[in-house]
Amino acid sequence: MSGQMEHANLFEDARSHLEDVFAAIDVPGDARERLMQPNLSLQVSVPVRMDDGSLKVFPGWRVQYDTTLGPAKGGIRFHPDVSQAEVTTLSFWMAVKCAVVDLPYGGGKGGVKVDPKQLSKLELERLARSYIRAIADVVGPERDIPAPDVNTNATVMGWMADEFDHLARGKVPAAITGKPPALGGSKGRVAATGRGALHVLDLWAEREQRKPEQTTVAIQGFGNAAYHFARLAHERGYRIVAVSDSKGTIYSREGLDPDAIMEQKERNKRLHDMVYCDDSVCIAENVEKLERDELLTLKVDVLALAALENQVHEENVDQLRCGAVLEIANGPVTGQADVRLEERGVPVLPDVLANTGGVIVSYYEWVQNRSGERWAEEDINKRLAKRLKAQSDKVFERAERDGISYRKAAYRQGIERIAHAIQLRGQCQDSE
Numbered sequence: 001m002s003g004q005m006e007h008a009n010l011f012e013d014a015r016s017h018l019e020d021v022f023a024a025i026d027v028p029g030d031a032r033e034r035l036m037q038p039n040l041s042l043q044v045s046v047p048v049r050m051d052d053g054s055l056k057v058f059p060g061w062r063v064q065y066d067t068t069l070g071p072a073k074g075g076i077r078f079h080p081d082v083s084q085a086e087v088t089t090l091s092f093w094m095a096v097k098c099a100v101v102d103l104p105y106g107g108g109k110g111g112v113k114v115d116p117k118q119l120s121k122l123e124l125e126r127l128a129r130s131y132i133r134a135i136a137d138v139v140g141p142e143r144d145i146p147a148p149d150v151n152t153n154a155t156v157m158g159w160m161a162d163e164f165d166h167l168a169r170g171k172v173p174a175a176i177t178g179k180p181p182a183l184g185g186s187k188g189r190v191a192a193t194g195r196g197a198l199h200v201l202d203l204w205a206e207r208e209q210r211k212p213e214q215t216t217v218a219i220q221g222f223g224n225a226a227y228h229f230a231r232l233a234h235e236r237g238y239r240i241v242a243v244s245d246s247k248g249t250i251y252s253r254e255g256l257d258p259d260a261i262m263e264q265k266e267r268n269k270r271l272h273d274m275v276y277c278d279d280s281v282c283i284a285e286n287v288e289k290l291e292r293d294e295l296l297t298l299k300v301d302v303l304a305l306a307a308l309e310n311q312v313h314e315e316n317v318d319q320l321r322c323g324a325v326l327e328i329a330n331g332p333v334t335g336q337a338d339v340r341l342e343e344r345g346v347p348v349l350p351d352v353l354a355n356t357g358g359v360i361v362s363y364y365e366w367v368q369n370r371s372g373e374r375w376a377e378e379d380i381n382k383r384l385a386k387r388l389k390a391q392s393d394k395v396f397e398r399a400e401r402d403g404i405s406y407r408k409a410a411y412r413q414g415i416e417r418i419a420h421a422i423q424l425r426g427q428c429q430d431s432e
């Protein structure tokens with residue numbers, strides 16, 4: 001998906017979920033007004049000295065959608081399609097998401113419109129540092145805490161954290177999460193989004209009395225979130241029959257081994273160039289190469305969407321043949337497609353619940369940084385599982401009680417919490 005027009009629609013699409021919440025539950029007028037637009041939207045220029053000596057300036061944004069429940073929290077994306085509308089939409093989802101899993105955070109997001117694949121490693125480091133300098137005034141442990149997102153990772157967060165320390169003339173590890181563990185990053189953060197998505201899938205499967213061994217899964221995207229989800233789901237006994245990346249899909253009815261795929265992908269860079277048996281590592285028997293988007297229409301029990309937004313839309317939704325959808329990416333199903341899936345009785349485990357593992361462990365990183373502690377990975381994974389069980393059960397029970405989709409139940413849970421806090425802050429907070 002690309003283009004400003006589509007991103008503008010994305011924000012309208014995202015906000016349409018608010019209308020459903022406002023119609024269904026008692027949300028006071030002040031909260032309605034506040035939640036319709038972001039608190040703060042900062043556009044910056046991000047100058048980068050290129051290796052050849054020239055200067056390039058990339059547009060960047062940081063948006064804080066709502067900070068009623070706590071400081072803004074959300075990732076930074078480097079991608080050629082980034083736009084203000086996309087960053088705003090992602091910050092809105094972060095606000096809902098943090099509230100759904102009861103974190104003391106508001107929602108934020110950042111992005112730079114750049115193709116990082118065209119940059120050298122040093123250019124990428126200069127970009128990361130330049131971006132954090134540009135937004136530093138609104139960042140901090142009690143204001144806004146960035147983290148990784150698409151095309152940014154622990155290494156990039158390490159550079160940003162270092163730059164922020166220089167600007168602050170001191171150590172402020174809690175200002176940025178998703179850092180390498182040696183710089184105060186939390187154990188378990190890299191796998192947290194995938195691990196969290198698996199917990200949500202497991203909790204749902206248990207309610208449906210469905211066993212992992214009886215469940216086939218196709219995964220769109222094979223990046224950070226998808227790989228860890230695939231690896232852990234495979235260990236649990238789910239059969240991963242297909243995975244795709246931006247170039248193509250591989251499929252095996254017998255099931256694929258995610259670790260072997262990752263090993264080969266690192267060597268060959270794209271799934272479609274893989275050799276299926278190499279150095280005696282066989283990914284699977286009978287692997288087929290399919291067109292990239294054929295993955296979406298495979299007959300599987302669970303379709304896990306872990307690439308980008310707007311992947312299932314009005315034009316392709318009726319071709320889906322999956323039993324359920326798991327949203328690991330943010331906003332992979334458009335509002336219209338979501339309505340259609342609901343009509344067809346296809347359950348969707350929504351992004352604002354299913355992909356919260358990353359932000360939950362980012363929260364644990366922030367708590368560790370603020371208290372000067374380092375927790376064991378086992379402890380972190382236990383806390384993550386406990387929080388997700390408590391909050392997912394509430395969403396599932398509400399959906400069953402009210403006869404609504406999991407997405408509607410999750411939005412009602414999140415927005416209710418934010419609206420309640422807005423109300424408790426009083427009525428004169430913004431007037432002279």
Ligand code: NAD
Nearest residue numbers: 150151193221222223224225245246306307329330355358
């Ligand atoms: P990533 O850049 O590591 O991976 C993205 C993957 O999607 C890549 O493998 C890419 O090739 C693939 N892809 C892109 N377009 C595709 C297409 N049309 N079809 C198939 N594959 C395609 O990013 P990530 O960090 O894994 O994030 C993926 C999604 O998960 C994003 O929506 C992100 O916002 C969301 N998310 C990530 C985290 C996290 O902690 N990483 C947390 C919450 C949500």
